[in-house]
Amino acid sequence: MPAYHRRGSGYRGQRVPQTIRERLRRRMLWSNTILIAIAFLGFALPPLMPLEPDARRLTIAVAAVSLVAWAAFARRFPCPRCGRDIGGMFGNRASGFAPSGRDDKPTDRCPHCGVSLDEPCP
């Protein structure tokens, strides 16, 4: 039984099921928060602090590694139906955190399998 089934309280069926979009939106929210934290700690703060050059390089290296880990894990959100990634830029647009351009695909469906994001999450 995967860990995410532990979520929530109360009896099964009493809660309104969450839609894919709601889960995606929550994931994107903390993904963006982590990104801002990494950017701030790694790149904005060190120039303001009286760090040794070595310590500064280390801070930036740690931030760079965190950024790679973020891109590999936190940025992603697998579609509950097809398992392909619908996070990243698409997730931000679907959540309303990023504007959609004129040429962008609509964000009401998974771009891979076409499942509606307003379906309850399985």
Ligand SMILES: [Zn+2]
């Ligand atoms: Zn899909």
